[in-house]
Structures are given as C-alpha cells and as structure tokens.
Amino acid sequence: MKVTVSRKAHFNAAHRLYRKDWTDEKNQEIFGKCSNPHYHGHNYELIVHVTGAIDPETGYVIDMKVLKDLIKVEVEDRMDHKNLNEEVPEFFDRIPTAENIVVVIHQLLRPHLDSNHHLKVTLFETPRNYVSYSD
Numbered sequence: 001m002k003v004t005v006s007r008k009a010h011f012n013a014a015h016r017l018y019r020k021d022w023t024d025e026k027n028q029e030i031f032g033k034c035s036n037p038h039y040h041g042h043n044y045e046l047i048v049h050v051t052g053a054i055d056p057e058t059g060y061v062i063d064m065k066v067l068k069d070l071i072k073v074e075v076e077d078r079m080d081h082k083n084l085n086e087e088v089p090e091f092f093d094r095i096p097t098a099e100n101i102v103v104v105i106h107q108l109l110r111p112h113l114d115s116n117h118h119l120k121v122t123l124f125e126t127p128r129n130y131v132s133y134s135d
C-alpha cells in the first residue's frame with residue numbers, strides 16, 4: 001500500500017530566457033517577453049509529492065516537518081528572491097525554463113529522500129502554466 005504525501009511551497013525569482021549564442025532577434029523570436037534583457041520575476045508555486053509505504057511504527061510515509069525543512073534548505077534558501085541566471089549555479093549554463101527548474105529541484109531533493117520513496121515535483125510558473133517531473 002502506497003500513500004502520497006504532498007507539501008506546497010513558494011518562492012519568488014527573476015529569470016531571463018536566452019541563449020548567448022543567438023542574436024537578440026532570435027532570442028526575442030523564440031522566447032518572446034521572457035527574453036527581456038532586464039529580467040522579470042515569477043511567483044513560483046511548488047508542490048513536492050513523496051510516495052511510499054506507511055511506516056508501521058510512526059504511521060508516516062515521511063515526517064512533514066522533515067519535508068518542509070528540506071524544501072526550505074534545498075529550494076527556498078537557494079532560489080527565493082534570487083536572479084536564477086546570475087545567482088544560482090545550476091542555471092549558469094542551463095536556461096531557467098520551468099522545465100529545467102523543476103528538474104533541478106528534483107535533483108536537489110532526491111539525494112535526501114529514502115531511495116524507496118517515489119518523488120514527483122510540480123512547479124507552477126503562473127497559475128495556469130505548470131510542469132512536473134518524477135523519477
């Protein structure tokens with residue numbers, strides 16, 4: 001029997017979608033407003049889902065406090081109120097699209113979770129646009 005435990009989190013961050021090897025015109029054509037050279041922000045909403053068996057001793061799949069603290073240290077402390085392109089090393093050579101951000105978040109959390117647990121991360125870039133990645 002497997003149960004999914006989910007925790008919501010939030011961070012604000014700025015980004016710019018562009019490739020240095022493309023002209024400004026090409027960046028504008030492909031990335032539109034998201035290639036604005038002066039950057040722009042998003043209110044990112046995150047949902048982290050951990051699926052696994054219920055521990056017969058505690059009754060938990062994972063302690064919510066542990067999950068909450070993990071998200072704070074690995075995601076919020078790294079990304080909240082940051083310029084993703086300039087301040088978060090994972091994006092120095094990777095375009096900070098929602099797709100790439102959700103994969104990076106998954107990679108940051110994964111090593112800290114029980115290997116028997118399944119991890120899915122959902123990231124909302126806007127209330128209507130969201131992406132998910134799971135192992």
Ligand code: NI
Pocket residue numbers: 015034040042
């Ligand atoms: Ni954007």
